[in-house]
Amino acid sequence: MHVGILTGGGDCPGLNAVIRAVTLALINECRASVTGIRRGFLGLLKREVSVLDKPAVTGILAQGGTILGTHNRCDPFHYFGAGGADVSGQALAYARELGLDALVAIGGDGTMAIAHKLSGLGLPVVGVPKTIDNDLCHTDRSFGFDSAVAVVAEALDRLETTARSHGRVMIAETMGRYAGWIALEGGMAGAADVILLPEQPYQLDAVVQRCREREAVEGYTLICVAEGAMADGDGLKVAQTIADSPDPLRLGGVGAVLARQLTPRLQSEVRATLLGHVQRGGSPTPFDRVLATRFGWHAAELVQAGGFGRMVALHGDRVTSVGLELVAGRNRPIPAGHAMLAAARGLGVSLGV
Numbered sequence: 001m002h003v004g005i006l007t008g009g010g011d012c013p014g015l016n017a018v019i020r021a022v023t024l025a026l027i028n029e030c031r032a033s034v035t036g037i038r039r040g041f042l043g044l045l046k047r048e049v050s051v052l053d054k055p056a057v058t059g060i061l062a063q064g065g066t067i068l069g070t071h072n073r074c075d076p077f078h079y080f081g082a083g084g085a086d087v088s089g090q091a092l093a094y095a096r097e098l099g100l101d102a103l104v105a106i107g108g109d110g111t112m113a114i115a116h117k118l119s120g121l122g123l124p125v126v127g128v129p130k131t132i133d134n135d136l137c138h139t140d141r142s143f144g145f146d147s148a149v150a151v152v153a154e155a156l157d158r159l160e161t162t163a164r165s166h167g168r169v170m171i172a173e174t175m176g177r178y179a180g181w182i183a184l185e186g187g188m189a190g191a192a193d194v195i196l197l198p199e200q201p202y203q204l205d206a207v208v209q210r211c212r213e214r215e216a217v218e219g220y221t222l223i224c225v226a227e228g229a230m231a232d233g234d235g236l237k238v239a240q241t242i243a244d245s246p247d248p249l250r251l252g253g254v255g256a257v258l259a260r261q262l263t264p265r266l267q268s269e270v271r272a273t274l275l276g277h278v279q280r281g282g283s284p285t286p287f288d289r290v291l292a293t294r295f296g297w298h299a300a301e302l303v304q305a306g307g308f309g310r311m312v313a314l315h316g317d318r319v320t321s322v323g324l325e326l327v328a329g330r331n332r333p334i335p336a337g338h339a340m341l342a343a344a345r346g347l348g349v350s351l352g353v
């Protein structure tokens with residue numbers, strides 16, 4: 001058996017742990033040969049591959065990033081290198097030429113959408129859910145999320161001591177374009193006083209009120225805001241437009257905007273910190289190492305059982321799989337009735353509404 005593995009979309013702690021687990025399981029259990037496709041789907045178009053054997057995956061479990069490289073804009077169905085043309089036939093032809101019996105695609109919603117389409121064209125594909133945003137449908141968790149939350153929690157811990165010392169309002173801006181899981185869990189783990197999410201436009205007055213209450217009693221405030229959050233009535237996320245890019249909207253800066261909105265309304269100084277790609281880099285947490293390893297092993301089992309067109313998923317504590325068609329191109333925002341939102345409100349955290 002010959003199996004290809006690729007990592008698509010943004011990088012994420014735990015990718016190497018999945019690559020290692022899939023490779024070791026396939027070699028140990030069925031003596032498969034395993035090939036790494038480099039830079040996501042671009043490797044299938046540019047014919048960039050490398051051998052994945054035991055030495056190649058030794059010592060990578062705790063390494064951040066991906067040893068295969070990745071690409072977050074290469075869609076063979078709308079290839080930027082060919083003016084948006086569909087070159088999927090070229091990708092399929094190379095997979096056939098390599099003699100791949102299966103492809104394991106590790107990625108987020110975009111990668112799963114491409115995997116689903118390739119699967120429809122006859123490529124035997126198994127997906128593995130990756131994203132620090134934790135916003136893939138039909139899985140309770142994607143690996144990488146726990147590592148990102150740990151970074152946010154530590155950042156808030158550090159911002160708390162300086163906020164308290166100076167009597168300031170400190171804003172931490174997290175990733176999360178359309179789903180606020182990182183801001184919500186990171187904010188809860190770091191004891192934020194205000195958490196602002198993309199799912200619910202914030203009322204500036206509500207944020208001001210919470211900061212004033214804290215100015216009067218505790219003397220400082222911690223705010224955790226997701227990059228996709230926006231003020232009520234604005235209707236626009238804070239973003240830059242990137243010229244000549246298939247993904248022209250780059251989010252970032254809502255923390256600084258919020259700081260400018262709050263400054264004239266408060267006595268305290270307001271400062272914003274953009275956490276950015278720090279949340280995506282570095283070594284996975286032990287939880288993510290184990291989750292990624294379980295996902296990788298399960299993907300190898302699906303390959304051996306011929307369970308194609310499916311994505312590995314976590315349901316409760318059980319690793320299982322779901323049809324790619326349920327996941328492809330979809331997104332999982334925080335539901336309005338989610339228990340953690342109720343818990344946050346119950347503890348007096350302002351959600352800006």
Ligand code: F6P
Pocket residue numbers: 010072108131132133175176177227251280
């Ligand atoms: O999808 C994960 C994510 O980290 C988003 O939260 C973020 O907006 C985006 O990727 C950033 O990607 P890039 O590396 O292209 O800036």
